Amino acid sequence: MNVHVDGIPAVEPSMYRYDEFDQSFVNARVEQFRGQVSRRLEGKLTEDEFKPLRLMNGLYHQLHAYMLRVAVPYGTLSARQMRMLAHIAQKYDRGYGHFTTRQNIQYSWIRLEDAADILADLASVEMHAIQTSGNCIRNTTTDQYAGAAADELADPRPVCELIRQWSTLHPEFTFLPRKFKIAVTGSPNDRAAVKVHDIGLRLHLNGQGLPGWEVIVGGGQGRTPVVGVTVRDWLPEADLLPYLTAIMRVYNLDGRRDNKYKARIKILVQEMGVDAFRDAVEHEFAAAPKDTVEVDARELAHISAYFVPPAFERLEAFVPETEEKKLASREFRQWIKANTFAHKQPGYTIVNASLKPAGGIPGDATTEQMLAIADLADTYSFGEVRVTHAQNLTLPHVRTRDLIEVWEALQANGMADANIGLIGDIIACPGLDYCSLATARSIPVAQEISRRFADITRQHDIGALKLNISGCINACGHHHVGHIGILGVDKKGREFYQITLGGSSANETTIGEILGPGFGAGEIAGAVETVVDTYLRVRRDPSEEFLTTWRRLGATPFKEALYADAGH
Amino acid sequence: MSAPAMKKKTRDGLYVITANELLSGDVVFRNANGGWSPGIDASRVLDTQDKGFVELAEAQKDERANIVVAPVLVEVTVDNGAIRPVHIRERIRALGPTVRPDLARTAQGFSINAVEERS
Numbered sequence: 001m002n003v004h005v006d007g008i009p010a011v012e013p014s015m016y017r018y019d020e021f022d023q024s025f026v027n028a029r030v031e032q033f034r035g036q037v038s039r040r041l042e043g044k045l046t047e048d049e050f051k052p053l054r055l056m057n058g059l060y061h062q063l064h065a066y067m068l069r070v071a072v073p074y075g076t077l078s079a080r081q082m083r084m085l086a087h088i089a090q091k092y093d094r095g096y097g098h099f100t101t102r103q104n105i106q107y108s109w110i111r112l113e114d115a116a117d118i119l120a121d122l123a124s125v126e127m128h129a130i131q132t133s134g135n136c137i138r139n140t141t142t143d144q145y146a147g148a149a150a151d152e153l154a155d156p157r158p159v160c161e162l163i164r165q166w167s168t169l170h171p172e173f174t175f176l177p178r179k180f181k182i183a184v185t186g187s188p189n190d191r192a193a194v195k196v197h198d199i200g201l202r203l204h205l206n207g208q209g210l211p212g213w214e215v216i217v218g219g220g221q222g223r224t225p226v227v228g229v230t231v232r233d234w235l236p237e238a239d240l241l242p243y244l245t246a247i248m249r250v251y252n253l254d255g256r257r258d259n260k261y262k263a264r265i266k267i268l269v270q271e272m273g274v275d276a277f278r279d280a281v282e283h284e285f286a287a288a289p290k291d292t293v294e295v296d297a298r299e300l301a302h303i304s305a306y307f308v309p310p311a312f313e314r315l316e317a318f319v320p321e322t323e324e325k326k327l328a329s330r331e332f333r334q335w336i337k338a339n340t341f342a343h344k345q346p347g348y349t350i351v352n353a354s355l356k357p358a359g360g361i362p363g364d365a366t367t368e369q370m371l372a373i374a375d376l377a378d379t380y381s382f383g384e385v386r387v388t389h390a391q392n393l394t395l396p397h398v399r400t401r402d403l404i405e406v407w408e409a410l411q412a413n414g415m416a417d418a419n420i421g422l423i424g425d426i427i428a429c430p431g432l433d434y435c436s437l438a439t440a441r442s443i444p445v446a447q448e449i450s451r452r453f454a455d456i457t458r459q460h461d462i463g464a465l466k467l468n469i470s471g472c473i474n475a476c477g478h479h480h481v482g483h484i485g486i487l488g489v490d491k492k493g494r495e496f497y498q499i500t501l502g503g504s505s506a507n508e509t510t511i512g513e514i515l516g517p518g519f520g521a522g523e524i525a526g527a528v529e530t531v532v533d534t535y536l537r538v539r540r541d542p543s544e545e546f547l548t549t550w551r552r553l554g555a556t557p558f559k560e561a562l563y564a565d566a567g568h
Numbered sequence: 569m570s571a572p573a574m575k576k577k578t579r580d581g582l583y584v585i586t587a588n589e590l591l592s593g594d595v596v597f598r599n600a601n602g603g604w605s606p607g608i609d610a611s612r613v614l615d616t617q618d619k620g621f622v623e624l625a626e627a628q629k630d631e632r633a634n635i636v637v638a639p640v641l642v643e644v645t646v647d648n649g650a651i652r653p654v655h656i657r658e659r660i661r662a663l664g665p666t667v668r669p670d671l672a673r674t675a676q677g678f679s680i681n682a683v684e685e686r687s
Contacts, residue, residue: 041591043634061637063661065593094671111592361667432657433665441660443667493655 013078013383014147016161016306018126026123029130033057034116041113058129059115062436066110069132070122074142074160074184075103075387079377082385084125086370092118097370098434099355099363101427101478102181103141103387104132108434130168135176137167137248142184143191144388147307148350148396150342153203154211156186158304159240162296165303166241173248177255178263180248181220193389193505195219195228196481198265199247204234212236217247217277218269221475225511226266231278239285241296246285250277310382310397315347319401334456335407335418349400351381353393353415354425358454359447360414362428363391372413380406389478390427390466392420422459423467423532424450427478431471431488432495438471440488440495441521445469448525453532462532465546468503481505483546484531485512486524497524501531501558502550515555516563527562534561581643583620584611584651585627586661587636595661595673596636598627604636608651608662608675613644650677 018026033053040050054060058069070085077085085105089097092114093107100106110118122128131138140160147155163182167173173180183197194200200216212234219228235243251265254272269277326333341350353373356362365373373393377385380402386394393415398406410416419425426449429435431442446469453459468482472489479485485500496518503512519527538557539549550558585598586608596604597611605611614620620641627639643654652675653659663680664672672680 041634047590047631047637061588061593063657064595064664065588109593113591432660433667441666443665447667495656 013377014307014310015076015078015157015384016073016303023123023126026126026128026130027120029057029128030116030119030123033119037112037116052134054115055133056130057115057119058132059110059112060133060436062108063432063434065108066112066115067434068107068110068115068118068129069100070105070107070127070129071132071139072104072127072387073164074140074146074157075144075389076146076157077385077387078125079374079383079385081125081127082370082374082377084121084127086367086374088118088121089370090367096364096366098361098430099365099387099391099393101389101391101429101476102139103144103389104139105387106430108430135178135180136174137163137170137176137180137182140164140167140182140184141192141197141389143187144386144392144394145191145341145350145396146186146386147309148343148345148348149187150344151189152187152344153205154186155307156184156201156203158300158307159201159213159237160184161303161306162241162300163244165299166244173252176248176252177257178260178265180251180265182244188507190505190507190509193478193481193509195509196221196225196478196505197228199244200228201240206234210236213240215243215247217281218266218274219509220264220266221478221480222264223261223473223475224264224266225475225480226270227509227511228266229269229274231274231281237300238293238297242288242290242293243281243285246281246288249284250280254280309345310384312345312348312397313399315345315399315401317346317400319347319403322400322403325404330457331418332404332407334460335416336403338418338422338460339416339420340403343397345397347400349398349403351395351398351403351406351410352388352420353395353410354417354419355392355415356419356425356450357414357417358424359451361443362426362446365393369413369415372409373415376406376409390420390425392425418456419459421464421466423453423462423465424456424459425466426450427466427468427482429470429472429477431469431477435471435476437474438488439473439490440471440497442469442471442477442486442488445486445488445497445521445524449528452525452529461542462536463542463545465532466504467528478505479503480511481509482512483550484528486528489518491518495521497521497527499524499527499531499562501555502547504547513555516559530562531558534558581617581654582646583614583617583641584608584644584653585614585620585623585639586611586642586658587627587631587639590634590637593637597662598623598639602626604630607673608644608653608677611644611651613646613651614641617641645677647677651675652677 039045060067182199183192183194184201185192186203196219202214215232216228339352381395426446428442428446432438467484468478469486470477470479481503487498498518500512599605599610600612
């Protein structure tokens with residue numbers, strides 16, 4: 001196969017590029033942090049003084065070492081940026097990184113003395129770690145297929161970038177009651193989990209065909225999972241930033257600061273009531289000056305110019321070689337079915353690289369894998385890569401005629417498991433193996449389950465099934481919205497795992513229902529197998545997906561099977 | 569007559585002191601020489617919580633001297649000289665992530681592959 005190895009991008013990807021202001025700001029921030037680290041090492045800053053400064057630059061202290069969380073704005077990376085992430089993994093970490101459910105990447109073995117150099121390296125490719133921690137507006141997330149999916153109304157990334165610029169170091173919103181997360185989708189099929197974010201934005205066309213945003217507020221997971229509520233059905237695009245500002249002002253003023261567990265906007269919306277909250281926002285919105293609207297529209301137009309689609313060729317949608325390969329190879333057929341998605345441009349296909357090999361660590365990628373995906377992006381996908389909130393990577397623009405080569409290259413690099421959206425595609429937080437907040441391990445549970453279901457044909461027979469695991473109540477592993485969710489807890493010093501069923505972050509978002517008593521570490525994988533076997537036994541036919549069966553039958557058959565088998 | 573001073577309630581048990589090195593962030597344990605070692609086996613074991621608090625006060629001087637961050641007492645058991653934290657969280661801290669045995673440190677009292685045993 002033809003793969004670039006010289007590190008020079010073959011094409012300019014369709015994505016935002018820093019202007020002079022962005023670059024000088026990020027560079028200045030690096031030098032500011034370098035000075036702060038020096039003062040810490042010289043003893044001029046105590047840990048209490050230094051901690052908020054390092055957190056503002058994404059540098060946490062976790063179970064084993066410093067952890068650096070790098071922002072990947074709305075999950076979009078150029079091949080050049082991916083190569084830099086690989087370089088950082090190799091030079092400063094232990095040869096790998098962990099892609100997260102926030103479409104970011106984390107490095108778990110960072111030395112404080114290296115932190116400023118890493119940020120300087122990131123700045124050289126227009127990246128940073130600002131606002132990946134703290135009570136501020138975090139990285140805006142979106143559909144990993146943005147700008148490529150056949151089913152989208154419009155590319156949501158220009159609006160994501162507008163929000164990024166608006167929210168970066170916004171003086172009014174730097175010390176919110178709690179962290180704040182915004183997700184955006186430009187597709188009627190939600191792949192960005194917009195209803196479980198503080199604010200979710202969903203693009204709609206009105207009767208005149210004009211784009212506008214449904215504004216959903218007060219969703220979230222964590223210890224109080226809530227499905228967000230719609231406060232505006234259709235907001236003109238020009239009003240977006242003033243309206244977001246109004247929401248943030250109501251939250252900033254009225255959100256609770258007395259109890260961090262009740263400080264998210266979801267609690268405010270619930271305590272005020274949806275109507276009162278909406279009235280407060282509308283009042284704030286009406287009272288705010290509108291003189292920024294024209295500027296925003298101009299800025300959005302400026303940003304949108306960066307996201308013009310790549311120079312697609314005019315190609316036939318039907319590629320005989322690909323179809324023949326599908327007939328000849330079950331493996332390839334399964335991969336096409338699970339790991340590719342329809343592109344808006346005929347003759348192109350969206351390809352997902354799975355970071356979920358059987359027995360692997362969900363979301364972890366080695367230096368070599370990052371370099372391989374960067375090369376594939378340059379050669380086959382206009383230099384673009386996406387990070388998915390399900391902890392996989394996406395090549396958004398692959399010619400259908402190149403699918404066989406891309407599949408073979410992904411196979412050679414351990415990223416071709418045909419399991420996207422299936423039970424092997426497990427979302428798992430780092431859990432107690434890495435995280436200071438965790439109460440139980442997540443990754444070993446994911447590994448054992450993925451080994452039990454390693455047979456790809458069996459996974460395909462089971463069908464669409466999202467299994468999400470969190471190692472504590474903070475729910476970074478999105479267990480509340482897993483079709484099967486697993487929450488790890490500490491029960492008198494032992495790891496225990498609670499199962500929820502029926503969660504979903506798709507259009508019809510639901511929070512999973514706790515099934516019953518939890519299971520020990522040695523029992524949980526078997527319990528999941530019982531749930532799956534029960535589903536296979538009671539589903540109407542192979543076309544009835546797990547979630548549909550659950551919604552039709554409820555908990556009873558699963559409880560009966562699970563607790564009879566488990567001896568509870 | 570003034571009220572008698574409240575005596576802090578302490579627990580029986582064995583303790584070691586752990587922290588993270590400021591510069592590297594690595595997990596370290598306070599050793600018998602009053603320094604810091606990467607392996608739990610080198611730890612000074614304190615046989616009461618009171619002694620633990622006294623040693624912790626010494627360790628906090630190293631925090632103020634910018635050598636380590638966040639020293640804490642950790643309860644352990646000792647079996648034939650092998651030191652083992654009581655809580656799984658501290659066992660994982662002592663050895664590294666259980667899912668990456670290639671990155672593990674070593675300890676006499678337990679292995680990374682069996683970190684959850686006897687929890």
